[in-house]
Structures are given as structure tokens and as C-alpha cells.
Amino acid sequence: MKVLVINAGSSSLKYQLLDTGNQEVLAKGLCERIGIDGKFTYKAPGKGAVDAADVVMPTHSEAIQTVLNALVDPDHGVIASMSEIDAVGHRVVHGGETFANSVKIDDKVMAALDECIPLAPLHNPANITGIKACAAVMGPNVPQVAVFDTAFHQTIPPVAYTYALPYEYYEQDKVRRYGFHGTSHKYVSQRAADMLGKPIDSLKLISCHLGNGSSVTAIDGGKSVDTSMGFTPLAGVPMGTRSGDLDAGILEYIMNKHNLDITQMLNVLNKQSGVLGVSGVSSDFRDLSEAGESGNQRAALAVDMFNYSVKKLIGAYAAAMGGVDAIIFTAGVGENSAEQRMAIAGQLEFMGVKLDPDANNVRGKEAIISAIDSKVKVLLIPTNEELMIALDTAELA
Numbered sequence: 001m002k003v004l005v006i007n008a009g010s011s012s013l014k015y016q017l018l019d020t021g022n023q024e025v026l027a028k029g030l031c032e033r034i035g036i037d038g039k040f041t042y043k044a045p046g047k048g049a050v051d052a053a054d055v056v057m058p059t060h061s062e063a064i065q066t067v068l069n070a071l072v073d074p075d076h077g078v079i080a081s082m083s084e085i086d087a088v089g090h091r092v093v094h095g096g097e098t099f100a101n102s103v104k105i106d107d108k109v110m111a112a113l114d115e116c117i118p119l120a121p122l123h124n125p126a127n128i129t130g131i132k133a134c135a136a137v138m139g140p141n142v143p144q145v146a147v148f149d150t151a152f153h154q155t156i157p158p159v160a161y162t163y164a165l166p167y168e169y170y171e172q173d174k175v176r177r178y179g180f181h182g183t184s185h186k187y188v189s190q191r192a193a194d195m196l197g198k199p200i201d202s203l204k205l206i207s208c209h210l211g212n213g214s215s216v217t218a219i220d221g222g223k224s225v226d227t228s229m230g231f232t233p234l235a236g237v238p239m240g241t242r243s244g245d246l247d248a249g250i251l252e253y254i255m256n257k258h259n260l261d262i263t264q265m266l267n268v269l270n271k272q273s274g275v276l277g278v279s280g281v282s283s284d285f286r287d288l289s290e291a292g293e294s295g296n297q298r299a300a301l302a303v304d305m306f307n308y309s310v311k312k313l314i315g316a317y318a319a320a321m322g323g324v325d326a327i328i329f330t331a332g333v334g335e336n337s338a339e340q341r342m343a344i345a346g347q348l349e350f351m352g353v354k355l356d357p358d359a360n361n362v363r364g365k366e367a368i369i370s371a372i373d374s375k376v377k378v379l380l381i382p383t384n385e386e387l388m389i390a391l392d393t394a395e396l397a
């Protein structure tokens with residue numbers, strides 16, 4: 001089946017055309033500056049590329065049309081006509097408590113997606129716009145599927161998702177831990193079961209998605225049972241620019257001292273904190289490693305803080321599940337930084353985790369990086385959210 005995977009942002013749209021039969025990426029790229037002017041990037045293995053061409057894209061509909069034109073282009077296209085696209089899969093950030101699984105889109109689903117907007121006011125409207133643009137350009141007969149960042153975490157029990165706030169905030173306002181990166185955690189957990197040759201329902205896994213945004217998830221028997229992000233993706237470990245968890249009392253203190261309103265405070269927490277805030281150098285872990293190696297102590301502290309909080313969560317989730325069979329590293333840092341994997345999992349021998357330094361000297365490909373006699377296996381698994389979205393879409397379309 002040929003599935004077009006769409007990840008629509010407010011002024012951008014990432015796309016991939018995948019063949020779910022052989023799991024091959026036929027073409028992929030990015031529409032940027034939608035509604036401003038328009039930049040279009042396209043790449044098809046063996047068929048050529050379009051590098052950030054200027055294309056007028058007043059709305060997401062023109063962006064989708066541009067993607068379709070490129071896919072059927074006589075020179076660098078990969079399909080003869082649009083009718084070869086069997087279905088479209090959309091990444092949707094927030095499915096609230098309504099969606100515990102991916103879902104085929106119809107009018108009822110669209111109404112339910114609208115109801116989730118208050119939970120993700122920056123992201124869900126863009127995702128909905130992407131769905132409407134596809135329907136407008138491709139017609140009503142091409143099935144569309146929504147795949148949610150939150151859905152995989154809907155199995156988290158109340159003891160882990162309830163905040164210790166007045167209970168009516170949960171009942172009336174839906175304030176609870178939702179968790180994000182669900183598509184990634186689900187994908188790597190399924191790959192882990194394959195790599196270990198064991199049924200997923202027999203495994204206790206801890207998945208560390210460590211990138212610009214980071215989250216750690218406890219997965220028991222294939223089900224998410226706890227995760228570090230919360231009501232929003234601001235929670236959990238410190239990230240590139242996000243603070244992660246902190247004492248809520250700090251907010252009032254800083255707001256009063258620096259005369260900030262809540263919007264300015266949240267801007268600080270989302271955009272100026274995390275490893276960028278602590279280091280004052282960069283939100284990019286490569287820059288921080290370099291700066292740390294040349295003696296910048298705050299850069300080194302920022303990376304150490306990040307590694308330390310991931311390590312703490314591994315301990316917490318092993319306790320929560322009553323054990324752990326495998327720890328998974330994925331996303332930019334998890335897939336590429338042998339040093340950070342070593343810093344996080346290198347001293348956990350007391351709980352049966354023994355990294356093999358040689359096996360750990362690898363990047364960007366699936367590998368078992370624990371020693372042969374390690375009771376707990378440690379796995380490097382490159383994430384592939386687009387493939388997961390395409391597979392869910394093929395199943396439901």
C-alpha cells in the first residue's frame with residue numbers, strides 16, 4: 001500500500017510517501033513558510049531532489065498540491081498519478097482521553113479533534129488544517145487516518161496520570177498526565193521485542209527518546225504504564241530549551257522578581273530553559289559536548305543534569321514496573337551519542353545493566369549495546385515515527 005504521511009505544523013508540512021509492503025520511503029520532504037511565501041524541498045532516492053525552491057503557498061492546500069505535483073512529476077516523481085496513493089496518515093499531537101488508538105477520519109472524528117484543541121492550542125489546529133487540506137485537494141474518497149502522539153499512553157493507570165491537585169481539575173478540565181512521543185515509544189518497543197525474539201507482552205521495557213525534546217516511558221507488556229512528559233510536553237527531563245519538571249513555586253517568585261506575566265514566564269520555560277538555559281551556549285547537544293570538552297563548566301553541567309535525570313527515571317520506572325528486561329535508546333542523542341548512553345546507563349550494574357563499551361561504540365543503527373552477560377539488555381533503536389504512522393494507516397484505511 002502507498003501511504004502519504006503528513007505532519008502539519010502551523011506554517012510547515014513534513015511529508016513522506018511510503019510503500020508499507022517493503023517499508024520503503026519513496027519520497028520525502030518539507031513545505032515551509034506556508035502563508036508567508038513558500039519554500040519546497042523534495043527528495044526521492046535515485047530520482048533526484050528539489051532543494052528549497054520558492055513556491056507560492058498561501059495555505060496548506062497549495063502545499064499539499066505542491067507535494068502531489070512533485071510526486072507525479074515526469075522527471076523526479078515516483079508515481080504515475082495521484083490515484084496510486086491509497087491513504088493518508090496524519091500525525092496529530094493530542095487525542096485527549098478520546099483516542100487510545102489511531103482512527104480513520106470521518107465527520108465524527110473531526111468533531112472530536114476540534115474538542116481536543118484546548119489541550120494543544122498550538123499544535124492540533126495545524127494538524128486539523130492538514131487533514132482538511134488533503135480532503136480538499138485529494139477528494140473525499142482517499143481514506144485519511146489520524147495517529148496521535150498521546151494515544152500510546154492512554155494505558156497509563158490513574159495512579160501515574162493523576163496530578164495531586166483538586167480532583168475537579170481532572171474531572172472538569174481534563175488536567176492529567178497525557179504523555180507525548182507515543183508513536184516513537186510504541187515503534188521502538190515493538191522493534192525491541194523483535195530484536196530480543198520475545199513476545200512483547202512478556203517484556204518490561206524502558207524507552208528513552210532523547211532528542212531536542214525528550215521523554216522516558218515505562219512499557220510493561222507492550223503497554224505504556226508511565227511517562228515523563230505530562231499535561232504538556234514541557235514536563236519531565238530538561239530538554240534543548242524546555243525546563244522539564246520544576247517546583248511550581250518558582251514561577252511566582254521569578255514572575256514577581258522580574259516583572260514577567262504568565263505568557264513571558266512560559267516563554268522562558270519553553271524556549272529559554274533546559275540545557276540552553278543552564279549552559280548559555282546552545283540547545284544542541286553536539287555544541288554542548290564540544291564546549292564541555294573545551295572547559296565550559298556550565299555546558300558540562302547542563303549535559304550532566306540531562307544524563308542524571310534520565311538515569312533517575314530509569315531507576316524510578318524499574319521500581320514502578322518491579323523490574324526491567326531492556327532499556328532502549330532512541331532519537332538524536334539516544335541514537336548518536338555513545339558518551340551520553342554511557343553516562344546514563346554505564347553505572348547501573350547494581351540493577352543488572354552492563355553496557356559493553358565496544359558494542360556501544362555505534363550510531364544510528366539497531367544494535368544490542370549491553371554485554372552478553374548483562375541481565376538487562378540495552379538496545380539502540382533508531383526511531384521511525386513515519387513508518388509507524390504509515391503502518392497504522394494501512395491497517396485502518
Ligand code: AMP
Nearest residue numbers: 211212213284285286331332333336337
Ligand atoms: P532530535 O530532536 O531527535 O532530532 O535530536 C536532536 C538532538 O540530537 C540535537 O541536540 C543534536 O545535537 C543531538 N545529536 C545528534 N547527533 C549527536 C551526536 N553525535 N552527539 C550528541 N548529540 C547528537
